[in-house]
Structures are given as structure tokens and as C-alpha cells.
Amino acid sequence: MTPDTSALSAHLTRGDNLVTLQSHILAEEARHPGATGTFSWILSALSISAKMIAARIRRARLSDVLGNVGTDNVQGEQQQKLDVIANEILLRCLGSRSGVAVLASEENDEPIVIQSDADKGRPYCVLFDPLDGSSNLDVCGGVGTIFSILRHDRRAPTAQAALMQRGAEQVAAGYVLYGSSTVFVLTTGTGVRMFVLDPAVGAFMLVEDNIRIPATSKSYSVNEGHRKSFPAGYQRYLDWAQDNGYSSRYAGAMVADVHRILLKGGVFLYPPTAKAPDGKLRLMYEANPMAFVIEQAGGKAFAGKERLLDVAPTSVHQRTSVVLGSADEVDHVLAHLG
Numbered sequence: 001m002t003p004d005t006s007a008l009s010a011h012l013t014r015g016d017n018l019v020t021l022q023s024h025i026l027a028e029e030a031r032h033p034g035a036t037g038t039f040s041w042i043l044s045a046l047s048i049s050a051k052m053i054a055a056r057i058r059r060a061r062l063s064d065v066l067g068n069v070g071t072d073n074v075q076g077e078q079q080q081k082l083d084v085i086a087n088e089i090l091l092r093c094l095g096s097r098s099g100v101a102v103l104a105s106e107e108n109d110e111p112i113v114i115q116s117d118a119d120k121g122r123p124y125c126v127l128f129d130p131l132d133g134s135s136n137l138d139v140c141g142g143v144g145t146i147f148s149i150l151r152h153d154r155r156a157p158t159a160q161a162a163l164m165q166r167g168a169e170q171v172a173a174g175y176v177l178y179g180s181s182t183v184f185v186l187t188t189g190t191g192v193r194m195f196v197l198d199p200a201v202g203a204f205m206l207v208e209d210n211i212r213i214p215a216t217s218k219s220y221s222v223n224e225g226h227r228k229s230f231p232a233g234y235q236r237y238l239d240w241a242q243d244n245g246y247s248s249r250y251a252g253a254m255v256a257d258v259h260r261i262l263l264k265g266g267v268f269l270y271p272p273t274a275k276a277p278d279g280k281l282r283l284m285y286e287a288n289p290m291a292f293v294i295e296q297a298g299g300k301a302f303a304g305k306e307r308l309l310d311v312a313p314t315s316v317h318q319r320t321s322v323v324l325g326s327a328d329e330v331d332h333v334l335a336h337l338g
């Protein structure tokens with residue numbers, strides 16, 4: 001019997017095409033006539049880093065049983081925590097790209113100044129949380145990588161000073177979720193795109209071209225174990241939400257929680273607590289990139305009552321409180337903060 005290929009032909013003649021992250025990056029570059037290609041190289045370094053980190057995460061339990069933790073494994077290599085491994089992968093992939101002037105990571109106390117040929121082309125700073133929610137690895141839960149790209153100001157006297165830009169100045173941001181599949185979510189300020197890693201092909205394939213977060217969804221995501229030490233306004237909000245039939249969902253990894261909210265709606269909160277009076281999450285490589293993604297998808301992101309992307313940073317590792325998600329749901333929280 002001859003196979004019926006009419007559906008496939010119709011699909012192809014409509015002009016639909018498979019788009020990989022790599023081809024998307026090249027197409028974007030072609031749309032900007034003055035582009036030097038440095039920005040594209042940085043995105044492609046993030047893409048290869050994500051694949052390398054995903055490969056290590058997929059073998060997480062296996063590498064544990066192949067060697068004693070803290071000792072050499074069967075290959076004679078020292079066992080390392082995946083936070084450290086993910087950090088080294090990102091530093092190595094990004095550090096060798098021309099155009100990267102400064103790197104800042106959750107795992108490094110000080111920003112790293114790259115002495116490469118960053119002066120050629122347009123230099124950038126890349127900030128990242130190499131492995132977010134890493135305690136979830138012990139239980140096969142979702143973990144992620146979060147990144148933020150800023151322009152480098154050559155006039156800044158120090159690397160620290162170069163990074164002190166508000167989130168609104170990010171050139172690009174996004175995250176990789178290593179969940180039941182590996183997902184790369186990216187914004188360059190023109191909407192939000194989602195790519196899924198096809199492990200058979202080794203490429204991130206475009207699956208959503210313009211993600212819009214639902215404006216409303218009766219769901220909140222917060223560590224309620226800390227509820228008694230939240231400021232009163234957050235406690236009033238939780239009382240209101242519970243009186244109004246809201247559901248609670250909390251993975252304990254910001255990437256996993258925010259990704260669910262991006263696709264299904266709801267609100268993510270990490271308020272100030274007794275233990276973390278300024279909030280727990282880091283402004284520059286956790287909150288800001290997520291806020292950029294959420295705003296680009298039509299949602300809202302706040303630090304208390306201030307728009308997150310307007311917060312002026314004073315240090316690379318500073319912490320912030322976070323309320324972000326569906327526009328209406330963020331408004332409900334803000335209305336209770338008084």
C-alpha cells in the first residue's frame with residue numbers, strides 16, 4: 001500500500017518549517033544588519049552549556065553509584081557536586097567566546113573579568129545561576145539554569161560597577177529547565193520563545209514562538225512553611241486566596257515553579273522571612289531574568305511594591321523578595337500588601 005503523504009505535503013507547502021535554537025539565533029542576527037555576531041555566539045555558548053549540563057544531570061544517580069562521593073570514581077576523577085560541574089561548564093563555554101567581558105555566577109564570590117578580545121565587537125556581561133534548586137537532584141525533581149545578559153559599559157571602573165544595571169536594561173534572559181524534558185526559554189525583548197531538546201537529534205527545537213502567560217489562574221506557589229514569619233500583607237493574601245478556592249503548587253526550585261506559572265498561570269512568591277529579611281532569591285541572576293521573561297509574556301513581577309526590573313542593584317549577590325506571575329494574580333497579592 002502506498003503511504004498517504006498528503007498531510008505531510010500540505011504541512012510543507014504551507015511553509016511550516018522546523019526551527020532549532022541555532023537557526024533561530026542566526027535568523028535573528030540576519031534581521032539586525034549591524035550585528036557583529038558576538039551576541040549570537042553567547043547564545044550558542046548557553047545552548048551548548050545547557051546540553052552538557054543536561055547530559056550530566058541525566059546521569060546524576062549513575063555517577064554517584066560509580067564512585068564513592070568525596071573520593072575518586074572509577075575513572076580516577078574526583079566526584080564533584082553538580083553545582084560546581086554546571087558552573088565550570090558555563091565558565092568554560094562562555095569564557096572562550098569573544099564578546100564576553102564579564103561573567104558573574106552564584107558560585108563565584110567575585111565577578112570574573114575575561115581578558116579575551118572583548119574589545120572587538122560589542123561586549124556583554126553574562127550573569128547566571130548554574131544550577132537552581134539543586135537540592136531537588138537528590139529526589140529526581142526539576143532543576144534549572146538561569147541567565148541574564150547585560151551590555152558591558154567600558155567606562156565602568158570595575159567589573160562590579162559594570163554589572164550594576166537595573167533588570168530593565170537586560171539585553172536577553174532566560175532559563176533552562178532540566179525536567180521530564182530539557183526546555184530552553186529565551187527572551188531578547190521581543191516576546192518569549194520555548195525550545196525543547198530533542199535528545200535523538202541533539203538540538204533544541206522551537207515549540208512555542210510567542211508564549212503568553214494566562215492573565216488569571218487560581219494558583220499560588222510559595223514555601224508556606226515560612227508563613228508565620230512573612231510580613232502581615234502576605235499572610236492576609238494567603239488567607240484571602242485560601243478563602244477563594246486557590247490551589248497551592250511548590251516544587252522548591254524557582255525554575256520549575258516559574259515555568260509552570262508561565263504556561264499555566266498563577267503567582268510565585270518568595271517574601272521576606274525571619275531567616276532571610278531581604279528575601280532569599282538573588283536579584284541579578286534569579287529574580288531579574290525571570291521577571292524579564294514573565295513581563296515579556298504579559299505578566300508582572302514585583303519586589304514588594306516596586307517593579308522588579310526597576311530595582312537599582314548595589315551588589316552582584318544581593319537578595320530580593322519576589323512576587324511574579326499572571327497579571328491579575330500579582331495584582332491580588334499587591335492589593336493585600338497595603
Ligand code: AHG
Nearest residue numbers: 129131132133134135223252253254
Ligand atoms: P539554589 O539551588 O540556586 O540555591 O536556589 C534555590 C532557591 C530557588 O530555586 C527556590 O525557589 C528556593 O531556593 C527555595 O527555597 P526554600 O527551600 O526556602 O523554599
Ligand code: MN
Nearest residue numbers: 129131132133
Ligand atoms: Mn537558585
Ligand code: MN
Nearest residue numbers: 106129131132
Ligand atoms: Mn544555584
